[in-house]
Amino acid sequence: MSKLISEKTKEVFLGPLSKNNPITVQVLGICSALAVTSKLEPALVMGISVTIIVAFSNVIISLLRNTIPNRIRIIVQLVVVAALVTVVSEILKAYAYDVSVQLSVYIGLIITNCILMGRLEAFAMGNKPWESFVDGLGNGFGYAWILVAVAFVRELLGSGSLLGFKVIPQSVYDAGYMNNGLMMMPPMALIIVACIIWIHRARNKDLQEK
Amino acid sequence: MENIVSIFVKSIFVDNMIFAFFLGMCSYLAVSKNVKTSLGLGVAVIFVLVITLPINYLLEVHILKEGALAWIHPAFKSLDLSYLAFILFIAVIAAMTQLVEMAVEKFSPSLYASLGIFLPLIAVNCAIMGGSLFMQQRAFNNVGEATSYAMGSGVGWMLAIVGLAAIREKMEYSDVPAPLRGLGITFITVALMGLAFMCFSGLKI
Numbered sequence: 001m002s003k004l005i006s007e008k009t010k011e012v013f014l015g016p017l018s019k020n021n022p023i024t025v026q027v028l029g030i031c032s033a034l035a036v037t038s039k040l041e042p043a044l045v046m047g048i049s050v051t052i053i054v055a056f057s058n059v060i061i062s063l064l065r066n067t068i069p070n071r072i073r074i075i076v077q078l079v080v081v082a083a084l085v086t087v088v089s090e091i092l093k094a095y096a097y098d099v100s101v102q103l104s105v106y107i108g109l110i111i112t113n114c115i116l117m118g119r120l121e122a123f124a125m126g127n128k129p130w131e132s133f134v135d136g137l138g139n140g141f142g143y144a145w146i147l148v149a150v151a152f153v154r155e156l157l158g159s160g161s162l163l164g165f166k167v168i169p170q171s172v173y174d175a176g177y178m179n180n181g182l183m184m185m186p187p188m189a190l191i192i193v194a195c196i197i198w199i200h201r202a203r204n205k206d207l208q209e210k
Numbered sequence: 211m212e213n214i215v216s217i218f219v220k221s222i223f224v225d226n227m228i229f230a231f232f233l234g235m236c237s238y239l240a241v242s243k244n245v246k247t248s249l250g251l252g253v254a255v256i257f258v259l260v261i262t263l264p265i266n267y268l269l270e271v272h273i274l275k276e277g278a279l280a281w282i283h284p285a286f287k288s289l290d291l292s293y294l295a296f297i298l299f300i301a302v303i304a305a306m307t308q309l310v311e312m313a314v315e316k317f318s319p320s321l322y323a324s325l326g327i328f329l330p331l332i333a334v335n336c337a338i339m340g341g342s343l344f345m346q347q348r349a350f351n352n353v354g355e356a357t358s359y360a361m362g363s364g365v366g367w368m369l370a371i372v373g374l375a376a377i378r379e380k381m382e383y384s385d386v387p388a389p390l391r392g393l394g395i396t397f398i399t400v401a402l403m404g405l406a407f408m409c410f411s412g413l414k415i
Contacts, residue, residue: 027393030235031336075304082297090293105343108296112339114236186230187404194390194397201389208388 051140221362252368
């Protein structure tokens with residue numbers, strides 16, 4: 001057991017949650033992160049789907065890493081990822097149809113999510129399956145918490161609810177409070193992510209550029 | 211014909227790949243440091259989109275859609291292969307990107323050198339895959355409409371990346387708060403550009 005939670009594995013798992021976060025530091029997977037965050041529920045589902053797909057595609061590619069010819073590795077990686085995404089998309093259609101309609105094309109776009117290609121290229125191609133699995137989980141969670149944080153702010157301020165439940169009482173509305181419609185617009189997602197980056201880098205001075 | 215023009219204009223301004231759907235953000239943020247490189251990447255994206263989208267459209271209509279295989283034999287009428295769409299689309303895109311990469315390497319080595327790693331990565335550019343998936347969702351009537359959609363979204367993407375690159379070139383000399391430098395301020399710039407582009411959303415053509 002001691003080998004399963006060695007120092008390195010722990011570092012591999014915890015790094016992506018903050019110091020090496022896929023969105024705010026590695027700048028991977030921005031597209032879907034911004035587009036699905038107008039409500040909390042799709043953001044959660046997206047975060048979970050991406051985590052599962054990154055973890056398992058990391059394991060598969062890591063098992064295959066010594067047999068894949070270098071020249072066609074991108075196509076091999078894409079096919080593995082596309083197969084996993086198809087499975088997840090069919091499962092969502094069967095068990096969570098409403099959410100899969102809300103996510104529309106963005107489930108399919110997990111295939112081209114840079115987090116996947118980035119982790120496969122940078123980690124799974126050169127590491128053992130177990131560590132790759134942990135790396136996938138870490139990056140998936142690092143991605144998911146940013147999504148959930150952005151969606152939390154946008155849904156709370158944009159429609160006054162969380163996960164579809166009203167949380168801002170009617171009396172506040174009666175007093176003249178209004179939902180901020182701008183929060184539901186795409187550009188606000190960018191501003192919120194920028195604020196997260198700002199806070200994050202203000203705390204970790206070594207991440208600042210130039 | 212009118213339909214084709216309206217799809218073209220709409221996909222540039224109203225349904226802009228970057229500002230309305232955030233597709234192709236990764237290379238958008240990474241390559242937009244100077245105008246020349248971003249122009250090159252923009253052209254490459256248009257090119258790959260215009261090649262892959264009509265091919266994927268034909269695949270969708272004649273092979274994947276429910277009942278599409280009836281032209282082979284009436285017995286195939288109930289067949290629905292649309293769950294294969296992801297794998298088939300990405301295979302077409304990956305193959306076409308490889309082709310474009312070889313062509314660029316042969317005819318324009320300087321562009322090839324400046325695009326560097328991002329040319330093979332066009333295969334995983336969400337804008338290309340997203341174009342194909344939106345095409346599937348919107349169910350265009352013919353190849354012409356699909357091609358004009360591809361052209362329009364490509365031009366819209368290029369417009370966005372060249373605009374951002376121009377702003378970032380000027381921003382080099384500004385005094386930005388240290389934690390926002392680089393990535394942070396770029397996000398805010400894109401957001402402001404997105405807000406500006408929202409004025410097109412009422413456009414009716």
